[in-house]
């Protein structure tokens with residue numbers, strides 16, 4: 001596991017985007033695993049800049065997103081499809097049909113989840129997966145629990161996640177209670193993983209991962225320790241509790 005602690009969010013985004021740009025330049029047919037939330041925005045901005053100013057080419061790239069709220073269609077401003085289109089896809093030359101975000105309105109959700117994992121495999125698997133982390137240590141929408149889902153599944157969101165994510169909705173009542181989320185093995189199958197975390201509110205979750213050699217399903221992101229190519233990029237605030245312990 002490689003760890004970078006950067007001074008601030010800008011430096012974190014710079015570091016993450018450099019790694020991604022290098023990978024995209026090396027492999028035109030790259031399959032990207034993408035995350036939503038506020039954390040990767042700075043990274044997406046830099047990738048867009050590299051596309052506009054240096055011609056970074058996404059024409060043969062594909063992407064798979066980690067998750068989506070059940071019940072929201074892609075036109076809903078709080079859906080992850082809407083976020084991805086607006087924050088990233090609309091500004092680069094990726095074919096929309098090469099971008100996959102789970103469909104929160106799929107008719108048969110369980111069948112659809114299986115199909116999503118199949119689709120990732122059919123496309124050769126994810127080359128590089130970007131992850132953020134929830135304040136409770138979740139990745140994607142894999143919430144802390146005695147047992148974790150291995151494959152893409154329908155998951156129930158924790159109250160704390162609903163509260164955290166309500167800032168992206170008009171009111172907390174609007175936040176869906178369930179989501180489609182890639183499972184822990186779907187994520188661990190990625191060839192390379194980059195986990196990003198910034199801000200004080202992530203410090204505790206990060207310390208629960210970094211200050212010991214253990215894994216726990218109560219801290220889903222700790223399972224990343226099982227992967228052989230993980231890079232964690234934090235800012236000073238997200239590292240503060242690890243430093244203190």
Ligand code: GLP
Nearest residue numbers: 035037038039132133134140141
């Ligand atoms: C959501 C997403 C996660 C994301 C997390 C952190 O719950 N499902 O993929 O990592 O939020 O979000 P933020 O980056 O806004 O802190």
